[in-house]
Amino acid sequence: MVGGAATAVWPPQAARAEVGPFFAAARRNPDGRYSAAIFSTDGKDVTSVILPGRGHDVAVCPVSRRCVAFARRPGNFAVVFSADRAETPIVFTTPDGRHFYGHGVFSPDGRLLYTTENDFEAARGMIGVYDATARFRRIGEFPSHGVGPHDLAFLSHSNVLVIANGGLREHPDVGRGRRVLNLDAIETSLVYVDAASGTLLEKHVIAAGGSLSLRHLEIGSHGTVVLGAQIVKGVPDGKPLTEALIYRHRRQQSLAATPLPAEASAALSGYVSSVAVDSAGAVAAATSSKGGAVVMIDIATGRVLRVATMADVSGIARRSHPGDFLLTSGTGVIADATADEGRIAALAEAACNWDNHAVLLGA
């Protein structure tokens, strides 16, 4: 866990990259330092910023395209940077008693940033609220109505925040903050919250004592939430690792896993690293770095469209064309994959380890 004043550092100006679209991701540099970058599909940086520690996801402001790179849990820093380098990076941290879970989302008008956080002494999840117009001063928080909130997103054209509570209790002083302390009582849930008031609108729980943890989510068309989950090892009577790990949900429905054919669930190997939805909101894709695979499904029907393999693939982001996705891997590869084609096309190989997530900066 990083303590004390954190500073971000601009590295020397890299070669100018090609024209967009651009993507953002956290990564590890060849010298072992961690950074977050805005880059183009030929692997060239538009800009990058050194992080005080390992990063995780990047939130992109829908209005200004400013990017916020979060620390990987249980880190407590976030770094704000932008493609045009108009201002020096802003570094902000959680207050004492909280740490980030690596994800955040801007409000639709770009004025506020909502983050998933751990109130680790009380063992409950919180959503931090930061003022993006005032250098990300923290202005409040509200409960996530569960333990271990991980990813979150807004339903389109609304102020409803959708949150995946992973259900895993962790404390920064134990096992470097990444050891599950409630293996016998994991309760993961999907909640819908009114962002303005923090009021709980709906909560869907997967029974306590299971070994499933809902982690990542994206929103498809018609308000369909697509979730990717992970099986937690070490749970007494835990589920086999081929348990289906993709969920689709709409409000007022009951929460159930999307049945997957054996090939797809085996590819996911009990661990979904990242989830993306295409530009049309019709196709969802889940990566598994452990399985070295991508699974794409049709959101409306749940039908598997393709299963493809790529070593240590994790980051996945929609591209502007429907059915088209960008992939990044820990070996530095940037690739393109579409729902209907046989091959994953490598676009570039950067000299870095791309981290768990990637995101498009486009419209």
Next chain:
Amino acid sequence: MRAWAPLIYAGAILAVAIAGGSAFAADGKTAFDHARLARQSLDGYIRPGYRRFADATRGLDEAISTHCGRSGSGGRRKIDRAFDAVVTAWGRIEFITFGPVTVEQRLERIMFWPDRRGIGARQVATALRNRSPDVLDVDHLSKKSVAMQGLPALETILFENASGKKADDQTLRFRCGFAKAIAANLANMAQAIEKDWSSSDGFAQSWLTPGHDNPNFIKPSEITLAIAKAFDQGLEKVRDQRLAGPLGLTAQQRKIAPALGKSGRAMRLIGANIAGLRELYVQGGMEQALIDANSDDRENATALAKLVSKELATAGQTASELMSVKAPFQSRSSQQRIIALGFPLKNARATAAGLLDAVTDLPMGFNASDGD
């Protein structure tokens, strides 16, 4: 000059660099005998390691029960030797962080470190001051904070005398009672772990029979992955935490107190860690498995595989020599030797990672190692 550059995860690039760009890394698709490594690691390293730990904790329990608080006839020395044996035995097996040792937070309850805010010492001091009866009973103690149950807590009780005054009888009796409860708690946990690994329907069965119904391992390669990660992360922990931490050479640049430094056992623990890693690598079967898996370039693979164990032996030798130095992290000359210890550990880790990369079906990547 950065004496302690963080180690980059190797991957294919490093494998080629080490082998001088030969075809070594390119076609390493020889079948890796995962099942054999699973059996070898179990019989050659894991079971003996936990058996040693269980024996040592029983010995400590007995030594404290028999000798604590009693003057004369070298009783204190017997306790010290028994404590040493537990430190050594634990150090040699502590980077197995999967399986039975993770149940009921045993790992943290045995060794809560780093304790950046000194929670353990404070909790022990409070319990001693208040004479809380809870800590005299094993069952109650085992449910208390993890920071006050294990080796660091025991170290505080046995080796620290904050007031400097000679303790009165009542205080001594209480301290001994507390120490006895910790020792019994350790022995219980060690025995439970050993049992789970040695009984035919315990975790060992999961270890030896991967498959679709297995809650821990689907493919045989996942067991190899667990061993490889234990080795890799163990090397990282020794070098980047146990050695670099007390020197303030970590990213946070804040010095952390050496593990078991209060009792002067810091280098004993580190030496045990290095010896244990070498044991895991050689007796546990990794060395031979890596050589055999690279049969299309056996000579090169053998040289590199044996380089790993040689580097660990070198590091172990230095650690051994440093064991007789008082406060090794404080004097300049021993600090230099500790820094020098980092190099063979770094080489061992990088070389092993490069060799493992030739086993192409291992998801040892940056993200697959729980990137989320």
